[in-house]
Amino acid sequence: MASAPSKQYSDDVSVVMVLLDTNPFFWSGANNTTKVSFSSFLNHVISFLNSVLLLNQLNQVVVIATGYNSCDYILDSSTSESINLSLGNGKMPALCSKMLQKLEEFLIRDEQLSRENLPTGITSSLLSGSLSLALCYIQKVLRSGRLHPNPRILCLQGSPDGPEQYVAVMNAIFSAQRSMVPIDSCIVGAQHSAFLQQASYITGGVYLKPPQLDGLFQYLSTVFATDLHSRSFLQLPKPVGVDFRASCFCHKNTIDMGYICSVCLSIFCQQRKKCSTSDTKRNSIEIYNHHLLPVAASG
Amino acid sequence: MASGQVVMRAMYKNNGVKDPGVQGVLIMTEDKLDFSPDDPMPSARLNVPFRSIKGHKFSKEGSQKQALLMLTQSDKSYTFEFDKYAERDICRDFVGKVLGKIQAKQSSKQEAKVDSEKPATTVHDEQLRPAEMELRMKLLAENSELQKLHKQFVIGGILTEAEFWATRKKLLAVDVSKISKQPLGFKSAMLADVRPLTDGRTNKVTFSLTPEIIQQIFTEKPAVHQAFLKFVPSKMTEKDFWTKYCRAEFLHRTKNAVAAAAEAAEDEELAVFLKQDHILASEARQKIRRVDPTLDMEADEGDDYIHLPDHGIFRDGSKEFTDSEYEQYKRTLAQDLNRHAAVVLEGRTLGMESGDTRTVAEALAKSKKAELATQMSDEKANHNRSERASRMAEIEDLQTPHNPPFAPLLIKDPREYFDSQQANALKALRDTAVGTRTVNCNVNTAQAYGSLRKSISEMKVTGLSVPVIEAEVARKVLIGLSQQLSSTKYNLGKNPQESILDRLPKKTKEELLHFWISIQELLKHFWSSYPITTTYLNTKVSRLKDAMADIYPKLQGIKESAQSDFRHQVSLLVQPMVQALDAAFTHYDADVQKRSMRS
Numbered sequence: 001m002a003s004a005p006s007k008q009y010s011d012d013v014s015v016v017m018v019l020l021d022t023n024p025f026f027w028s029g030a031n032n033t034t035k036v037s038f039s040s041f042l043n044h045v046i047s048f049l050n051s052v053l054l055l056n057q058l059n060q061v062v063v064i065a066t067g068y069n070s071c072d073y074i075l076d077s078s079t080s081e082s083i084n085l086s087l088g089n090g091k092m093p094a095l096c097s098k099m100l101q102k103l104e105e106f107l108i109r110d111e112q113l114s115r116e117n118l119p120t121g122i123t124s125s126l127l128s129g130s131l132s133l134a135l136c137y138i139q140k141v142l143r144s145g146r147l148h149p150n151p152r153i154l155c156l157q158g159s160p161d162g163p164e165q166y167v168a169v170m171n172a173i174f175s176a177q178r179s180m181v182p183i184d185s186c187i188v189g190a191q192h193s194a195f196l197q198q199a200s201y202i203t204g205g206v207y208l209k210p211p212q213l214d215g216l217f218q219y220l221s222t223v224f225a226t227d228l229h230s231r232s233f234l235q236l237p238k239p240v241g242v243d244f245r246a247s248c249f250c251h252k253n254t255i256d257m258g259y260i261c262s263v264c265l266s267i268f269c270q271q272r273k274k275c276s277t278s279d280t281k282r283n284s285i286e287i288y289n290h291h292l293l294p295v296a297a298s299g
Numbered sequence: 300m301a302s303g304q305v306v307m308r309a310m311y312k313n314n315g316v317k318d319p320g321v322q323g324v325l326i327m328t329e330d331k332l333d334f335s336p337d338d339p340m341p342s343a344r345l346n347v348p349f350r351s352i353k354g355h356k357f358s359k360e361g362s363q364k365q366a367l368l369m370l371t372q373s374d375k376s377y378t379f380e381f382d383k384y385a386e387r388d389i390c391r392d393f394v395g396k397v398l399g400k401i402q403a404k405q406s407s408k409q410e411a412k413v414d415s416e417k418p419a420t421t422v423h424d425e426q427l428r429p430a431e432m433e434l435r436m437k438l439l440a441e442n443s444e445l446q447k448l449h450k451q452f453v454i455g456g457i458l459t460e461a462e463f464w465a466t467r468k469k470l471l472a473v474d475v476s477k478i479s480k481q482p483l484g485f486k487s488a489m490l491a492d493v494r495p496l497t498d499g500r501t502n503k504v505t506f507s508l509t510p511e512i513i514q515q516i517f518t519e520k521p522a523v524h525q526a527f528l529k530f531v532p533s534k535m536t537e538k539d540f541w542t543k544y545c546r547a548e549f550l551h552r553t554k555n556a557v558a559a560a561a562e563a564a565e566d567e568e569l570a571v572f573l574k575q576d577h578i579l580a581s582e583a584r585q586k587i588r589r590v591d592p593t594l595d596m597e598a599d600e601g602d603d604y605i606h607l608p609d610h611g612i613f614r615d616g617s618k619e620f621t622d623s624e625y626e627q628y629k630r631t632l633a634q635d636l637n638r639h640a641a642v643v644l645e646g647r648t649l650g651m652e653s654g655d656t657r658t659v660a661e662a663l664a665k666s667k668k669a670e671l672a673t674q675m676s677d678e679k680a681n682h683n684r685s686e687r688a689s690r691m692a693e694i695e696d697l698q699t700p701h702n703p704p705f706a707p708l709l710i711k712d713p714r715e716y717f718d719s720q721q722a723n724a725l726k727a728l729r730d731t732a733v734g735t736r737t738v739n740c741n742v743n744t745a746q747a748y749g750s751l752r753k754s755i756s757e758m759k760v761t762g763l764s765v766p767v768i769e770a771e772v773a774r775k776v777l778i779g780l781s782q783q784l785s786s787t788k789y790n791l792g793k794n795p796q797e798s799i800l801d802r803l804p805k806k807t808k809e810e811l812l813h814f815w816i817s818i819q820e821l822l823k824h825f826w827s828s829y830p831i832t833t834t835y836l837n838t839k840v841s842r843l844k845d846a847m848a849d850i851y852p853k854l855q856g857i858k859e860s861a862q863s864d865f866r867h868q869v870s871l872l873v874q875p876m877v878q879a880l881d882a883a884f885t886h887y888d889a890d891v892q893k894r895s896m897r898s
Binding site: 044047110217219 | 752768769777783
């Protein structure tokens with residue numbers, strides 16, 4: 001596992017981790033809220049994946065499905081299995097039909113997990129889980145093999161944020177920042193995602209919410225296809241404003257104002273006698289106010 | 300001032316310190332000061348009530364400076380010059396007392412208004428030690444931002460002095476420790492510079508010793524110090540002592556070891572000065588024992604200049620004649636240099652400035668004793684040293700790591716920290732989010748998954764659509780993207796690190812930053828006043844609320860006054876400020892309502 005002494009550094013080879021939002025409740029409701037259906041969404045994304053692979057022979061694409069109850073790898077372009085397989089019926093590359101098959105299997109598994117309870121309220125997908133899977137995969141790539149690629153994560157997200165995942169998502173974001181992996185986000189849903197805004201802002205990725213979803217492929221190939229080295233020469237969309245609000249730890253609400261434990265920095269929406277996270281007494285709990293963050297951060 | 304009045308001759312300087320000034324008489328009573336010039340000049344006549352005086356400053360006592368006293372009003376100041384410092388000091392003390400009284404009265408009045416039950420608390424706060432007051436003044440003078448805030452809120456009457464500083468206790472605490480003046484060390488010039496003066500005509504040689512030099516002699520030559528304590532004044536006068544010392548110095552200077560030996564044989568007191576310092580020698584031995592045993596002397600061989608040509612002391616002791624009989628009467632330059640360097644590096648341990656030679660000598664002896672005592676307790680240090688030596692000699696790889704101790708963060712229940720409390724969250728969110736996403740609830744799970752699977756199998760059959768994207772749509776997307784990019788490029792600048800603020804005109808930028816800082820100051824006080832438990836907090840909050848309300852039109856003003864190019868950015872920057880204020884007002888209103896319902 002030790003870093004191999006003779007790693008081949010090449011600045012134009014990318015490992016792209018694509019997190020695909022496969023939340024059924026989002027896509028089945030999509031007809032009302034967005035202009036794009038799941039099949040046309042897949043159509044755009046598969047074409048995009050192929051163009052990334054065509055850009056460089058050594059490029060690698062890994063797709064992770066972000067489901068409602070689980071997440072899983074559904075495509076890894078580096079495995080020989082996917083290349084040898086000649087499932088192709090002439091209508092699409094073998095790689096893609098393999099991916100579709102895996103996606104279908106994943107959906108069946110995901111559905112089995114959710115049979116019992118019907119969803120109520122916000123139906124967010126498991127973004128924190130798929131971010132963690134992506135980061136694990138990246139660590140594996142970085143620590144093994146001769147090639148030292150430039151990994152990045154692209155989130156194709158449609159469903160709204162799940163405030164209950166706040167801590168997990170923020171932890172994933174910080175670990176991505178630490179390993180210098182930018183998180184790009186492309187929002188295909190109706191609302192902006194505060195999580196992904198922060199993720200892209202913190203890790204130096206690109207956040208984009210395309211206004212015209214029938215041209216999704218164009219957005220993807222224009223903004224997200226270039227390798228990290230080339231990005232420094234390009235003008236890419238910049239965030240106009242980032243929502244920095246936090247979720248409280250007790251009820252997982254998104255809050256403007258609350259109380260913060262000065263020992264473990266847990267955030268609460270109500271004042272309490274004792275911090276439930278670190279067991280600290282009340283006098284170390286101070287007022288947290290989103291508005292007291294420096295103005296420069298939002299500029 | 301029992302009389303409650305001070306009459307003093309003074310000069311009034313109308314236009315600052317440089318002004319020659321007008322001679323006259325200054326009369327100060329408890330409530331006002333009155334200056335009448337000798338020359339009846341109406342412009343120089345003063346009659347100022349003390350109520351309007353905010354503070355006073357004065358010049359330090361020194362031979363060159365004038366004895367000045369300056370009284371500052373909010374917009375103006377009055378400078379008086381006195382003939383003598385003593386006269387100025389009387390006036391200064393009087394002014395200080397009167398101002399203190401007025402301040403106390405004002406704050407107690409304020410307090411009485413605020414809370415008639417316990418008027419004592421803030422009066423107590425306001426009575427500050429002069430040192431603390433001075434510290435605050437210094438902090439304000441050093442930090443212009445702080446000064447601006449102080450001027451705006453404290454002098455503007457929105458916050459009291461105590462409230463303002465209460466949030467900055469750290470600032471005050473840090474500087475209190477630093478308040479002790481940096482002690483003056485010894486000069487690095489050597490004692491050898493006490494040159495004897497010869498007046499070519501006679502054989503007389505004059506040494507001049509100042510108290511400063513004497514102190515240095517005492518610290519550098521413990522033997523002389525000890526001799527002084529022993530002989531003066533019981534055996535000889537101070538003058539005789541120093542004469543003897545100078546004689547010994549002269550003998551050293553001439554490097555006449557034989558003569559020195561001869562003289563020492565005759566006079567035992569003189570011998571003390573001429574022989575090598577035995578105290579020093581024992582001290583040096585002790586020091587050598589304390590050297591870190593792991594010190595690698597070879598490491599600084601590279602710094603050895605002595606063996607290079609043109610470096611080092613050309614004439615060192617080894618080349619001079621050595622005669623064991625006179626050895627003890629010789630001092631090499633290197634010894635002197637080393638001793639001097641050691642004393643300079645140790646620093647002056649004596650707190651007192653200067654004074655009587657005898658007291659200096661005694662104080663020094665006392666501090667020496669204390670030093671020795673600490674050295675005795677250094678036995679433990681000795682132990683540590685040997686421990687360290689053995690540790691260094693060990694092979695590092697084989698040892699357990701010496702990590703600094705740390706307090707681990709105690710997390711009571713990791714699951715609570717990392718896992719989601721889905722049920723809880725959903726319950727809370729149902730109230731807020733029902734309106735926005737009702738659509739999803741109409742679809743049941745099976746249907747949702749079914750439709751998704753259906754679209755996948757559809758894709759499997761039809762394959763990828765060709766072309767992936769309509770040319771017309773792609774064109775539109777590209778145009779839209781490039782428009783967005785060029786506008787953000789214009790708005791946000793090319794350099795991502797450059798903030799919007801840097802491209803605004805300097806004045807606007809400063810104004811914006813100042814507004815933000817003052818809003819933060821107000822909000823900090825506002826939020827920390829909740830929950831309101833006393834009437835005092837209640838009035839404080841309403842005071843703060845009024846001050847915050849005043850900021851709204853100013854923010855609007857800065858938005859409107861901005862040039863059209865920047866108006867958009869300025870309003871973007873102003874928006875979070877307005878939001879922050881709005882949040883505070885919402886809370887205020889809700890709280891007022893809640894409390895009125897309860898009562």
